[in-house]
Amino acid sequence: MKQGFIIGLGLLVCSSYGWAEPIKGTFSASLICPAYKSIKKQDNPENVMTEVAAIYPVVAENKPGGNWLLLEFPNQDPKQRWVSRSCGIVSINTHAADKESLGMSEECHVANTYDSYVLSMSWQAGFCEHVNYRGTKAECDHLNSGTLSVSNLTIHGLWPNKSECGIHYDSCATTPLNLRDETVKAISPWMPNFYYSTDFGSHEWLKHGTCQALDDDSYFMQMKQLVEKFDQSELGNFIRHHLAQEVKTATMKSDLAKVMGKEVVDKIQLSCSGRVKKYLSEIRVQLPKSLNMDAEIPQLVSGAKTVDSFAGNCGKQFYVEAPGIQ
DSSP: OOTTEEETTTTEEEETTEEEEEEEEEEEEOSOOBOBSOTTTOOOGGGOBOOTTOEEEEEEESSTTOSEEEEEOTTOSSOEEEEEGGGEEEEEOOOHHHHHHTTOSGGGGOTTOOOEEEEEEEOHHHHHHTSOOTTOOHHHHHHHHTSOOOOSOEEEEEEEEBGGGBTOOOOOOOOOOOOOHHHHHHHGGGSGGGGTOSHHHHHHHHHTGGGSSSOHHHHHHHHHHHHHHHHTSHHHHHHHHTTTEEEEHHHHHHHHHHHHOHHHHTTEEEEEEOSSSOEEEEEEEEEESSOOTTSOHHHHSTTOOOOSOSSTTSTTEEEEOOSSOO
16 A cells, blocks of 8 residues: 555545654654654664754644654655654644644734643753754853853743643734843843843743733743742652763653652653753643642642653663753
8 A cells, every 4th residue: 555645635644654643734843753654663774863953844643733743754754654743743734624623723922821831841951962953043052152051941842731632722812022121131041041131931931921911021930930939849859960971761660660759750751851861851740720739749749640651762771861961
């Protein structure tokens, strides 16, 4: 059977990858991730990986709003391969009726209709030193040159989510970011790009912050408070205690569960950069819609969704990059 053969009314794609839902769009990679021939077997002929900032055509997803996208890789055999949706940003080109069927209706851009949050935190050394940003991120340039040192977890974002929208609940208003100087100063140690520019903060605000009720200053200060809480917990301590070391994913999960509780660890997912050797770069925590900022972490995450995998794309082990020039 030929790869990409479409049957019926084009509702399903049948190929060597199995059944898939056809979509049309582009995928902008933000992480280095493997490109699999088969989701189930996770085989990767020629060890093909996504390249950060590269844009790939999207031809299908494993299900509407699913976790896997079928991308096209020129000059590869096979050229169509599966990549985790969490490795970048997908832009789907569809008509209004198709958007509705994919859970992308206007209701997915209405503020304050979310049902949960995801807190995304970066481990700056692994994030900057093993992803090629080609000089586009000042904080990474300064970190890699030794003029900046960051030894705490940092803010990537706080993302309101809506179950029926999948990852498409975003961009609820066009209100520009206008932070007070004191907010920028307070946030900078926890979001180091703020030392040089608030452009990334503006991106996070317009895509995610506009979908919740807090004003921009309060939203960013809430993110700071959340990241501080996790950084000062056993999670942050574990990372700092294992600088410049290989860590077994199962060991980290077990050690955190002993101190923080299994219910907390079930809400945490790791993300790594690197082709063969994995480097810790990001940690995502599922949170409920209602955030009790004064609560301890077990109460804070109570009622949140559980993750499919603590390891994420980090596999069985990963390396914790130490801050500073090695």
